[in-house]
Amino acid sequence: MSALLSRITIDPAQCGGRPCIRGMRIRVVDVLDLLALGLSSHEVIEELPDLEPEDILAVLLYAARRLDHPVLAA
Template identity: 60%
Template sequence: MTVNPRQCGGRPCIRGMRIRVIHILELLAAGARIFEFLHELPDLEVDDLKAALLSGMIL
């Protein structure tokens, strides 16, 4: 995860991409499945999703 004040309003993102961690967490909470992320966003890796989940536990 990265935080860049000039990207996505300084919110945490996945590895410099414009995919906000909170967006991933909200979709998972709404019932989205991990394979859906990997299919629709091929630049994502399983470790990216794990990091997002772990950050959600800390926040």
């Protein structure tokens, strides 16, 4: 899993420090938006041909990890 997550890069000088894929200017949120619109992984790669299938998996894993945080009940 860490190999997949290493595909997600964060550079303060690129895309306002937002998470991107492999140092490219393709943001994680852009891929998530396309998937949320109903595009398949294959269609996303057709839309963004610099992506590889592992990049889609990395985006989903990254998003899942970012959302999996403890919630403290008062």
